[in-house]
Amino acid sequence: MDDNDNPLLKALPPAVDYLSYLTILEYNLTPKQLPILHDLLQNTTFTANVGWDLVHLLLPFLPESRICLQDVARLGNPREVVLKVTELLEALGTADAAPNDAAEEGEGNSSELEQTTKTHAEVPFFNEVTSSQEHDASSVPSVHKVQDRPRKSPSKVSQFGVLVEMLAILHPRIKTKHPSRFLSTSLQPLLSAYASLLTHDDAINAVLDFITTFAGNQRPKLPPRKSSMQVVTQPPRGILDAAPDPEANEEPVAPEENDLQQRLIQSFLTFVVEGYMSSLPAGDDMVAMCWSTRLRQHSYPEKAVPGKDSACEAFEKDESLHRQDSIVGQMLALARDLNLAPEELVTTLVEPEYLTGDNSDDLPSSASEVPLSRPGCLYLLCATIASNVFFHAPSNVPHLSTFPIYSKILRNFLSPEQLAGSIGTESLSLIDSLLFLESYISETPGFGKSLPDDKLFNSHLQCLSLLSANTPSRTLRYNAHVLATRVFHAHPSDDRRFSIIQDNLEHCPYENLKASAIGWLKDEIIDARRLGPPTSPSTRPTETEEESTPFRPATCMSIMADYVFLRPTDMTDDAFLAHQNYFLAVLNLYYLLLTMGGLGEYIHVDTIKPGPDYDTNRDWLTDMADRIKKFREDNDGEEEAGMGLMEGLIAMCHDKAHSAS
Secondary structure (H helix, E strand, C coil), X not given: CCHHHCHHHHCCCCCCCHHHHHHHHHHHCCHHHHHHHHHHCCCHHHHHHHHHHCHHHHHHHCCCCHHHHHHHHHHCCHHHXXXXXXXXXXXXXXXXXXXXXXXXXXXXXXXXXXXXXXXXXXXXXXXXXXXXXXXXXXXXXCCCCCCCCCCCCCCHHHHHHHHHHHHHHHHXXXXXXXXXXXXXXXXXXXXXXXXXXXXXXXXXXXXXXHHHHHHCCCCCCCCCCCCCCCCCCCCCCCCCCCCCCCCCCCCCCCHHHHHHHHHHHHHHHHHHHHHHHHCCCECCCCECCCHHHHHHHHHCHHHCCCCCCCHHHHHHHCHHHHHHHHHHHHHHHHHHHCCCCHHHHHHHHHCCCCCCCCCCCCCCCCHHHCCCCHHHHHHHHHHHHHHHHHHCCCCCCCCCCHHHHHHHHHHHHCCCCCCHHHCCCCCHHHHHHHHHHHHHHHCCCCCCCCCCCHHHHHHHHHHHHHHHHHCCCHHHHHHHHHHHHHHHHHCCCHHHHXXXXXXXXXXXXXXXXXXXXXXXXXXXXXHHHHCCCCCCCCCCCCHHHHHHCCCCHHHHHHHHHHHHCCCHHHCCHHHHHHCHHHHHHHHHHHHHHHXXXXXXXXXXXHHCCCCCCCCCCCCHHHHHHHHHHHHXXXXXXXXXXXXXXXXXXXXXHHHHHHHHC
């Protein structure tokens, strides 16, 4: 087409007014016209007048239109364009999710470009600028209908990426006495749109690059290396040659305003971290960042399963897991660049009154009114510790203790007042992080030396135990069990530990927690045995030895037998099946007692009769064997792995009892 006949050139103002020109542009814009439009946009007067209404017209032409959108961000009126970009991000955040991957990649319609009604997510203080503020949001026209074209709509991810890139150019250009008002306006829609794209690395990278704009280029761009925790920083394209703000306010920005802007970005980062961590996949063995498992395996390498990669090795070798480490590392480095110190993270985690805002339309007037995401702070604190433990990065984590610091953190996430059945149903990333933090604290010097009153200790142990009972991930259930066991054994009082076990066996409704209590009892009996029990069946413990600890086998079994040796014949098939792990734990304890140098004979464990009305012609082992047989008969010979294991242990106990007699 001859330039003289090109409608984009022929109708240039002053040939027509700018509003009429936009209409002509809307119906004549094609991919082939984009280079011409790019040249036209180098005129700052032209771009300042039409740029704000070009954004929605150019988005359908991505990726070819990206350079024109950058032109608009560099040279358009930043106050007008930033509101248009915010409006489109708002539409992306409320658009219906794509029905399938094909639609997400471009085969769907462009409904995200249509004007939508937005209901803000309840993340405070990232609200729209009202008409009474520095710019009238109502003056931004609604999105026009783009002329039908035989081309696929760009994916939601690509639209999001370029809009975020524009924000990174626009916000530094706005020179006003209160730039935080424009920043607050953009952050909430940005966060909402980001929340719908959490599984896309390109969207995450775009948000991190946006935050880098405010964090500053405080670290050089380094080549990536395995398991590194480096931030890839780069100045937004076009920011160095951007036009000045035509409505610039020459008054200097007050220090309080700078503090408020930094706080807004700090807060935004914590919510970004929370969103990313909540989106991580959870497999059977690899749950989210696997921090608690990696620490356990790192601390006890001798317990590694031969021939199987540890979680630490998996994060080195698996590309997707390594990518998770890299992204979290970038988030952690940004937190450091934004001066979000570990001490402040801990303060947010332990304070009982969590700042949530009043959900009003009023923008914050000071940094103290802007909250951080509590889960986001937990993840950043754990990332700080993990970078030191796993990668030997410098760390300035303040001293942490189980009581009172960690117990407060745990109560803020898992309140003991909530229903017991709901503890353990939280995000697996959250549970993994809570377990990791307590595991880290439990390995520091002084663990267990300063304990609270019994009520607080019991509440703390109960939360950990419920995690080991209710969490759907078997890996996290095991990690929680290991941790609860460590905390339990840290209590210095034998009587208190004995009371906890007795209370669990008598009142706890969870069979797997009762099985844990049996394991604790077995450990305590072994420890008591090391203190010097009698060496022959004819040697009774002295009165002093009997009273020194309640975990002497004769002492504890005289009290615990009725709670430990439940009657299998009183159970339905379903109840018996649910108690498999419990009975396996009891059989292990039973066998231990039989092998303890004649003590089994002394306390007659081989003929234990649970309760005074128990049939004196029968014993517990025989009833267990008969109950397994009946279960098979009732279920047409259906085999359960646990039944075979119990039969094996019963046989071992019978053999041991007969050999000792």
